[in-house]
Amino acid sequence: MxxxxxxxxxxxxxxxxxxxxxxxxxxxxxxxxxxxxxxxxxxxxxxxxxxxxxxxxxxxxxxxxxxxxxxxxxxxxxxxxxxxxxxxxxxxxxxxxxxxxxxxxxxxxxxxxxxxxxxxxxxxxxxxxxxxxxxxxxxxxxxxxxxxxxxxxxxxxxxxxxxxxxxxxxxxxxxxxxxxxxxxxxxxxxxxxxxxxxxxxxxxVKKAELGRDPADVEPGAYTVILEPAATSTLLQFLAFLGFGGKAFLEGRSFMTGKIGEKIMEQKITIVDDPIASDALGLPFDFEGTPSSRVVLIDKGVAKDVVWDRTTAKKAGRESTGHGLPPPNTMGPLPLNLRMEPGDQSLEQLVASTDRGLLVTRFHYSNVVSEKETVLTGMTRDGTFAIEDGKLARGVKNLRFTQNAVEALSNVEGVGDTTETSTELFFGGSRAPAIKVRDFKFSSATTH
Amino acid sequence: MVDDEVRALTERALDVARSVGASYADARYLAEDSESIDVENGRVEGVSRGSDAGIGVRVLVDGAWGFAGTALMDPKEIERVAGLAVEIARSSRPLLRTPVVLADEQPVEAFWETPIEEDPFAVSLDEKIDLLLKASAELQSVQGLTIAQSSMDFWRRHSFLATSEGARIEQIITQSGAGIVALAVGDREVQQRSFPNSFRGHFACKGYEHIRSLDLAENAARIAEEAVALHKAPECPSGRTTIVLDPNQLCLQVHESVGHPLELDRVLGMEAAYAGTSFVKPDDRGSLRYGSDQITITCDSTLPGALGSYGYDDEGVPSRREVLIENGVFQRFLSSRETAPVIGETRSNGTMRADGWGVIPLIRMPNINLEPGTSSLEEMIGTTDDGIFMSTNISWSIDDKRTNFQFGTEIAWEIKKGTLGRMLRNPNYAGKTVEFWSSCDALGGKDEWKVYGTPNCGKGQPAQVARVAHGTSPGRFRDVQVGVRG
Known part of the structure; x- marks a missing residue:
């Protein structure tokens, strides 16, 4: 060009x-x-x-x-x-x-x-x-x-x-x-x-080969290893539902009234950082305010949301550089979300799991209840049973219906590397794999 | 009418494409004007007007597709873009297993325009804003309501398609829509009611007369009261029961579990890595029992006033009405000139549309309709001992083959012994596509049949948004899972 x-x-x-x-x-x-x-x-x-x-x-x-x-x-x-x-x-x-x-x-x-x-x-x-x-x-x-x-x-x-x-x-x-x-x-x-x-x-290819002849699996609560793309789905929806100043001020956000409270597991830190070396953001937002790194969840504690000029004025805050192009009725959004990595490899997360499921990614997820952060969606392209610390076999896809904040309160391990993934009809975010207990699947498929 | 400059640019694009090796080429000019107005809690949050124009050139070289588009409307740029489209097609060729063969289509010279009574772009902003402020005030008049939203959107697409086969088709499509939303924010939940429908309201291929007919202000207090009342309503129970769906929910059920799975590009795997594929196979034509005898589904891009209506698709194929599912048995897909021959069809059924000049057309639903039955909402409720009546979509999700779905609605009422009872909050239902459509035992008649526009249908990479519509009457479904909780 x-x-x-x-x-x-x-x-x-x-x-x-x-x-x-x-x-x-x-x-x-x-x-x-x-x-x-x-x-x-x-x-x-x-x-x-x-x-x-x-x-x-x-x-x-x-x-x-x-x-x-x-x-x-x-x-x-x-x-x-x-x-x-x-x-x-x-x-x-x-x-x-x-x-x-x-x-x-x-x-x-x-x-x-x-x-x-x-x-x-x-x-x-x-x-x-x-x-x-x-x-x-x-x-x-x-x-x-x-x-x-x-x-x-x-x-x-x-x-x-x-x-x-x-x-x-x-x-x-x-x-x-x-x-x-x-x-x-x-x-x-x-x-x-x-x-x-x-x-x-x-x-x-490896996933497709390992997943051949997938077995039926009963819906229910499982310990899951969410690979980075699946973790990103949770992040993207939390961003849309409650990490922006407008939803926060309107009381629609799960963050409203929770600042300073521990709402997720201590292993979880979520930031928006448009200018990190591996991020895809710009040095300014669409109102011309310099971009800045905002800590949203710090070791499980709700810290802040992102602000644009309109919401910052209402809240008596400064814009954090997260304004969208005018006229903007959605308020500010974190477009460069990332979950900080932990200290376990994906292999270690799997090895530490006696019985569970590994999810490659989710498909066509949506909101069931916005303030409660209940989401639903399907697994696809590689869902595996974990038995005795090993990937045992491919399983047929499942529908999850799960409170996202609750899932991030049930985290038992965080992967040590992050990847950028895109969500269907959303932007992208950077996340590690996470191990979550009691993740709820409400139904199964035949494929 | 498009000016001579546009005609000359498209002709030049075709000449250049052919001269450097294209066996087929089309040049599609598109100019779209848009207007959007948003009011929240009595304040105008945003008023914007936009215009966008450009030309996209699509070519076939030795059976491989190439496409390039530009907003820079000058002859040299168009020549460059036409050449680039051919270069792109040539880059595809070494990795092409099956060269593209297009179904025959008689090229026509034609003009088509949405019939409208009142040009929405000629109505003053003052009048539009005033209507939305009045609706907002009515919403806000209800105690306990937290957020009152009202909005309007208008689009006018002016397109000109020129093909190397000789088609020259000009179209002007005008679309209008408006809606109101009442939000009651509680400590744990947010309850929402929309009118006439969710997703910014009710959209149609009509002029401002459509907006005047919606009676937004007249319905505002009622939906605001419902949003507030939902907080005190019992939660939708969990279990299996009979459900009756309002057209403003059933339309999205048709969209997700009939419209998308019958798109032939999905069936052939062309959208596999993104939006997914389909459980329906070409061999299923004429034999797959998709639903009960009640279920007849049509694809009708000629339906007057419906949001997905047009004169010709973006391959120059005329609009038409066809039966996709007849008395429960699957008959045919939505196709294109490329995909129809792959399954032995001789003609496309004209569903290729692009959301702008800079992207290729894809198979998109026009108006996919569940034909009316012979019952009525009153009769369906009156003959149901125990069930739930659900209205207005709020949540939707379906798997990558379009079988396992889960939908939520804004509001529901229990049905006990043939009468509507208590309001229920957080209603949802889930099921499998064929099982669900097979469980339909009654549909409302013609007088209850409504067409709702869906202005936000996503598909493709780069992502495209199509404006489509669905006509349905209320429907009853037996033994359905309801009340799925997280």
Whole structure:
């Protein structure tokens, strides 16, 4: 991708921060990337797109706010977007909660860019698929994707705020599909070169082979080893349900009224850290506030939630740099969640389990009761019985219906490495494997 | 009508793609305008308008697909993108086992537009905000209510499809929706009621007349009272019983356990690593007993006003009505020009849609409908000794082959000796797809048949969101697991 460069965005901002408004905020993106999907051991979808997006938030009379968005940085288009934002602001009732715009700030230094990833060719992505397929025996089918993207983000405010960052990202998932079993592995990194595609393929194939002819298993409460992708599902839903300032202030969050209390096992520490070296975040949020590391759960104790400018103003706090693009009705969210690793390898977690289940990942999970953090979802792509400290056999998939906070109170061990996983229709988070007792499965499947 | 510049750009894309080796090419221009308004507790939380436009070029080279899209609408960029699509297709070819063969489709030149009475984008923001503020005030008038939300969304998609086979199809699709949500936050639980439906309300391929017909403010106090009352209601019991489902729940049951499993791309494994596959196989056509005799399911992209209606899909195949399940027996899948020939079908049934110019079309449900029966809600309840009536979806989950599901609804009432009794909180039910549809012994008639739009159907990588719809009447199901607890 050829970068537009900060100057090109500045040209658009000069127009968008024009006269006739009290204040304005410009948020612009330029993104390009390719995604190569494979299924039935062949490439079946292979796409590339380059997008430009600009949104203008116009403020009149101090707190009447309108937002308009477009897909062009051409001067006439930007003028039109500004006019639309102004027209909306002019008829929108005053919002006493409007916190005003962020001022200029300095941002943490971060190297988020990799030339090789930004310049990845279709042939290189196809080569990655080919290397995955080499790990597959003829009786197991491969499916998955390899994606590379390059992004520019620019924020300008009439307060003098300026933020600009370039970043790259590469992701790959590999699913191995055998006659009556499957396996899965995924990796998401800043650099394509950091993805070890053959290792992912090998892991997926191993799971499919180990899981052949899965046995029936009765639903009920089990000690489970959740691999990182399954742990991430719990984290993602907790983020959505209660690690944001809006849900916290509205009393909808499981964190409301619990700050300072021990709500999870001591082995559990959860943070949001957009600027960690292995995170995929930006040095600023979409309001232009510098990103910061926020400790949400510290050794099992509820410590804090994340804040944007609106919720911080209501709570008498400072924004932690977790604002989403305006107009935002969801409030702030932790988009770079991570559970800190423990001190046991996955093998040790399994070895310490007399009888239990190992879960590779969950599928299509959803909320049953939001404040109680009861979730439901299915296991898929590698569920195994553990007997006498060893993976004994594959088992058919199960539906869990489980209180997530309660699960993290029942943790008996935490893995010593973390992986970034994506959740269906959500973002990603970084987590270790965890061992949880009394994890509840409410029904089974025939596959 | 699309301007000459757009037509010229799409023609140029086709010329370039063919000149560098594409055996088939399509260029799809899409411009979408959107508007969204959110009110919470009497304050306007957000008003936004957006516009997005671009062109996507899809090509077949030696049986392999390539696609590239751009928002930069100038001739040189379009030429580059068309060439890139071909380069991408060539990169796929060495790893292609089975070259793509497209089902025949007669190319047409056509224009299609959603019939609307009142352009939603021409209605003043003042009027829209006022309607939402009034609804919010009605919600807030109920003591004990914590959060009152009201919202509206509008989209207008203007597309132009040009194919190397000669199709030139222009469409303008207008979609409107609005809804209200009442939230009562307690110490342990949050109780929610939505009207007319959850997921931001009731959506349709209609104009602002649809919003005017919803009577949001008139229903606000009732649902707010229900949200508050739910905190004092007993919890839905656990066990097996008869359930009667309102259309605003049954529509999502159709979506998850009929619509998705009958998508032929899923059946053929094309979505295996992400959204999953299906328990239904090509050989099941004409023989799989999917449900009881009561169950007839149609796919109808022509249904007037329904959110999933259009004139042509994104491969230029005209909209149509087809029977997918007839009196309980599975008959046919939702297909595309690529997938139909794989199972020996001669034509696509026209369900390929993309959610933007920058992504390829996928098989997406248009309007998947459970045809009405001959009973009524009153009769179903009146002839049930012991059961539960559930309304308005709040939670949904189903496995990767679309068999094991669990749904939650916002509210329920017990049925005792043929009459509705106490309100029940936290209702949910679970089951297996075929077993569940086979347990249906009654469906409401035509006069109780309602079409609800589902504006948030996710699928594909990169992730796409489709706006689809489902028509159902109330239905009764016997011996269903209810009250699953964590």
């Amino acid at each position: 050829t970068l537009l460069g900060q100057d090109r965005f500045e040209d658009a901002a000069r127009i968008a921060l024009g006269d006739g408004v009290d204040a304005a905020l410009v948020l612009a993106f330029h993104s390009a990337g390719g995604l190569t999907r494979f299924a039935s051991s062949q490439i079946h979808q292979n796409t590339w797109r380059e997008t430009v997006a600009i949104s203008v938030m116009a403020v009149v009379d101090g707190n009447r706010v309108g937002v308009a968005a477009g897909s062009s940085l051409e001067p006439d288009a930007v003028r039109s977007t500004l006019q639309a934002a102004k027209a909306i602001a002019a008829v929108t009732p005053a919002n006493p909660d409007f916190p005003g715009l962020a001022g200029p700030a300095s941002y943490p230094a971060a190297n988020l860019w990799d030339d090789a990833t930004a310049e990845t060719t279709p042939a290189e992505r196809a080569d990655g698929v080919a290397r995955a397929l080499e790990e597959f025996p003829s009786n197991i089918d491969a499916a998955g994707y390899i994606e590379t993207t390059a992004n520019e983000v620019f924020i300008a405010g009439s307060t003098g705020l300026r933020a600009y960052a370039t970043s790259t990202q590469a992701g790959c998932s590999v699913m191995a599909i055998a006659q009556n079993s499957s396996g899965f592995a995924e990796s998401v990194e800043r650099k394509l070169g950091a993805l070890d595609v053959p290792v992912l393929a090998e892991r997926a």
